[in-house]
Amino acid sequence: MLESRRDHRSALLIVAALLMLAAITPGCADDPVDRLPLAEAQVFTPAAMHEGAAFLSAGGTGADDVWLVGAQPAPNTSATVLHFDGTEWSTLDTGVRHTLWWIHAFENGPVFAAGGGASVVRIEDGTVERLETPVFFGNTIFGLWGATPDDLWAVGGFAGRAGFIWHWDGATWTDSPLPEDFPRNQDGEVPALFKVWGRNADDVWAVGGAGSVVHWDGSAWSVVESGTTEQLFTVTGDEDDVIIVGGSGTGVLLRGGLDGFVDEGPALEAPLLQGATVDGDGTLWVAGATGFAARLVRGQDWERVDLNLESTPQSIHALWSDGAGHIWAVGGGVLSPALEAGVACASVDVPTVWVPTTVTQPTPACPAAAIDPMPDGSMARRWNEQLLNSIRRDIPHPPKHARNLLHVSIAMFDAWAAYNDPAVGVVFDEDQTAESQEDVEIAVSYAALRVLPHRYETAVGGAVSLDCYDQFMDVLGLDPSDQHTEGNDPIAVGNRIGYGVVDHFANDGANEANGYADTTGWSPANPVMIVDRLGTNVTQPDVWQQLNLGTAETQNGIVLETSVQPYIGAHWREVEPFAIERDSETGLYGDAMGPYPSVTDDDAADWVVQMIRQEAELGIEDGVTWDIGPRGRGNNSLGANDGEGYDVNPVTGNAYEPNVVPRGDFTRVVAEFWADGPTSETPPGHWAVLANEISDELPPDELVPFGVGEPV
Secondary structure, eight states: OOOOOSSSOOTTSOHHHHHHHHHOOTTTTHHHHHHSOBOOSOOOEEEEEETTOOEEEEEEEETTEEEEEEOOSSTTSOOOEEEEOSSOEEEOOOOOOSOEEEEEEOTTSOEEEEETTTEEEEEETTEEEEOOOOSOTTOEEEEEEEEETTEEEEEEEETTEEEEEEEEOSSOEEEOOOOTTOOOOTTSOOBOEEEEEEEETTEEEEEEGGGOEEEEOSSOEEEOOOSOOSOEEEEEEOSSOEEEEEESSSEEEEEEETTEEEEOHHHHTOSOEEEEEEOTTSOEEEEEBTTOEEEEOTTSOEEEOOOOOSSOOSEEEEEEEOSSSOEEEEEEETTSTTOEEEEEEESSOOSSOBOOOOOOOOOOOOOHHHHSSOTTSOHHHHHHHHHHHHHHHSOOOHHHHHHHHHHHHHHHHHHHHTTSTTOOOSSOOOOOOOSSHHHHHHHHHHHHHHHHHHHHTTSTTHHHHHHHHHHHHHHHTOOTTOOOOSSSSHHHHHHHHHHHHHHHTTTSSSOGGGTTOOSSOOOOSSOOEETTSSSOOOSOTTSOOOEEOSSOBOTTSOBOSOOBOOOOOGGGGGSOOSSOOBOTTTOSBSOOOSSOOOTTSTTHHHHHHHHHHHHHTTOSTTOOEEEOSTTTSOOOOTTOOOOOOOSBOTTTOOBOOOOEEEHHHHHHHHHHHHHTOSSOOHHHHHHHHHHHHHHHHSOGGGOOGGGOSSOO
């Protein structure tokens, strides 16, 4: 099962940048500020601000054609894209539900933007076209540059590693092989590449992690020694020099070319540097952590640049020269996964500072159909429906939701048992006298109400769930704010039991107080498998392997920040169970049933064939049909799937009509039900739904647990 604020701000949020943030100290930017003289020739003014999204790149073709791109302002929204025509701002919805990290524009031609989800879009005349990129949707493109619209380079990686270079020829993106001697990080993996820039089609440079610098000469990429193992974030230059910036606690500024580079960072004494550009007269501009910015005019010394920002950003991520002597600087909270607090400024007059239109979010409210979805059901059933809807709104987490299903049931049962001798409560065993059935239902309601908000108030959709609980209480004519526990009235009894259940299970091993975080120190035995790539990298085939799904979305449609499946519930073996006890010899719950199955077992080949066959049966191309009506399916013996249907309807005595459908349609529905569920109340909730619906159909005298004993 899978456990989004933000698209996939992701592991792809420069893992390297997070490491750098930890190394930055507040004093780093003060030294050059105090030491360098202040440049007075150009005055910067604010151009754009966005509390919810950082700006990551600026580009364009001139002072009247400026583009800014950046992060998503909220989950399931498009990346921030702004355009400035020299007078006014406009926004563009590209439909890309990922952060856009870079933009590159061509004179009298298209604009290209790229970012998360292996996304590249081509923008021209108001039309947005998403281009098909090489496999693995989990890749992030951090940099983009081209000599022409039909000769474009993109660089990036996955989670700070697995660096790649792609090339666009006007029709197709293809992977460009890295040199065999490309630098590796300490784990032996290829680091991510962060930016690409060139002078022409046969002179292109790309930089990235582990001090990596590569050069394209028109036929192949080759490694150029950088002299550093620091992260290198941006490459730019002019006809004379290639300029590369990066660093960690202190900035790296490399100047050089094919013969190697010299680090001029120590002389500048700057913090981490992320942005760099060379303007038309050869002036070098650099910027980075804490809003530090400086320039080096040809033949002069470094000067500090005041960007006149209202507040100090984490970092200036990018600089751009518009070709008319003006510089744009963009950044914000770019050194943390939040990617927020965007700032942009320019050394040109911007008549209006762009800020996003304030949108008043509607107050979360319970849908009318969810206030009391089962008004004719028992009180326990009606509260169970509230719980199931809460599960559907939340992130799927079967162990957590199974625990909640149990504990809400215990609370309601104990409240009912208090009035029904000789029933004995599970947690609280009280003996009360009800004046009417209404007293029992009141106690059951308050018991459920005290557990549910405790478990779902902070969950996804929690505000809606809480409103549903309150509105349902209004339907019942009860006050949800009445929390008194003293006395023997049904409200006090229900509150006392509900709060008691919460307290009883507070330390049951689930680690609820810490968001159900693992307490065992579990670590994966196998490397993550990237689904979009052919082959397998499993090292221990008998052990579960995490999958990287590219874009991870839960069964109920919640997009996740990480595309790697987490392992949920490693510590659930320590959670207090019910109805089972550990074996005194093995320490296990139940029969160990012999050794675990293994790929080395003699039967393993048969298992593989069975899986292949069953997967093939999900298709409909073979034309096979099944009768899925009562005549063809069902009539199983208890606990088995051995039935072949019923000859006749046991009530009418008539034969059932066939219900013939493509086998693949039926098998896919069954698979999807258990994988995703109906709006996904997760497998524990599926069982509750099945039990509820069967109970709805059977008369009371046939509600016999497991087919034997007395009706419940």
